[in-house]
Amino acid sequence: MSISIQRMSDAIGARLTGIDLRSGIDDAVMKEVHQAWLENFVIVIPGQDLSGDDQIAFTEWFGPRQEVRTVKVVDEGPQNFMYVANKKFDGMESVLPEGEMQFHTDQCYYETPSRATILFAIEIPAEGGNTKFANAYRAYESLDDAMKSRLQGLKALNVYDYDANSTIKRYESSPDAPRYAHPVVIRHPETGREVLYINRLMSDHIVGMDRAESDALLEELFQVLEDPAHCYEHVWTPGDLVMWDNLCTLHARTWFDPSQSRVLRRTTVAGKAPDAAIASAA
Numbered sequence: 042m043s044i045s046i047q048r049m050s051d052a053i054g055a056r057l058t059g060i061d062l063r064s065g066i067d068d069a070v071m072k073e074v075h076q077a078w079l080e081n082f083v084i085v086i087p088g089q090d091l092s093g094d095d096q097i098a099f100t101e102w103f104g105p106r107q108e109v110r111t112v113k114v115v116d117e118g119p120q121n122f123m124y125v126a127n128k129k130f131d132g133m134e135s136v137l138p139e140g141e142m143q144f145h146t147d148q149c150y151y152e153t154p155s156r157a158t159i160l161f162a163i164e165i166p167a168e169g170g171n172t173k174f175a176n177a178y179r180a181y182e183s184l185d186d187a188m189k190s191r192l193q194g195l196k197a198l199n200v201y202d203y204d205a206n207s208t209i210k211r212y213e214s215s216p217d218a219p220r221y222a223h224p225v226v227i228r229h230p231e232t233g234r235e236v237l238y239i240n241r242l243m244s245d246h247i248v249g250m251d252r253a254e255s256d257a258l259l260e261e262l263f264q265v266l267e268d269p270a271h272c273y274e275h276v277w278t279p280g281d282l283v284m285w286d287n288l289c290t291l292h293a294r295t296w297f298d299p300s301q302s303r304v305l306r307r308t309t310v311a312g313k314a315p316d317a318a319i320a321s322a323a
């Protein structure tokens with residue numbers, strides 16, 4: 042197998058062709074996939090025809106799977122898949138909310154966010170439901186030294202209230218919603234690079250900071266993270282397998298017509314608690 046790697050934007054993302062994951066997991070191929078993922082943060086492997094078992098084998102090459110912790114939208118069978126779906130599929134009991142979803146990182150409201158998220162596209166609407174990915178290394182690097190110094194030592198409380206704010210943050214979160222305070226700037230465990238680790242949907246406030254000051258600071262940083270210059274927008278095709286680094290990227294979903302089906306099978310790789318970065322600016 043000869044893999045070809047094509048970058049999808051200046052900021053983030055690469056498309057890998059020449060791979061057939063149904064023919065089994067080949068260690069040499071997976072090492073190339075891993076390297077492409079570390080260098081491009083999001084990889085798209087198009088044209089796959091993956092069974093659930095194939096997807097599990099691909100996922101577990103990177104490490105143990107993270108069990109679904111957030112929602113009830115889970116296949117109750119032994120495979121424990123979560124479907125990102127707006128219609129019932131494969132024994133699901135309920136569906137996920139539709140429409141636009143703000144930028145976030147998966148499970149940042151737990152001490153141990155998932156390391157990677159993998160989605161396999163099964164049904165895709167004719168228009169919309171795209172996934173925007175942002176490069177959080179680049180966002181951090183674009184800050185000036187004064188801002189980098191200001192962020193040193195700060196933590197943000199990340200909260201996800203699935204009932205009140207599942208896709209757009211509009212309301213106060215319930216005190217029962219899962220939450221965890223992570224450093225605003227973390228050090229990526231594999232690359233050692235600094236990353237801006239906050240997001241609009243889930244980062245509620247800076248710990249210990251006055252609310253108005255916190256809101257203003259977070260909004261300024263969200264604007265940097267969401268700058269189109271740091272993003273790539275993926276238009277899905279059924280058969281796409283997409284994997285993103287959940288520590289150095291953010292993702293968001295664009296609106297789509299709720300009368301159309303959108304079904305993606307999701308698996309995640311378990312991660313560790315991210316460490317704070319020692320800011321290089323001083």
Ligand SMILES: [Fe+2]
Nearest residue numbers: 145146147292
């Ligand atoms: Fe997500």
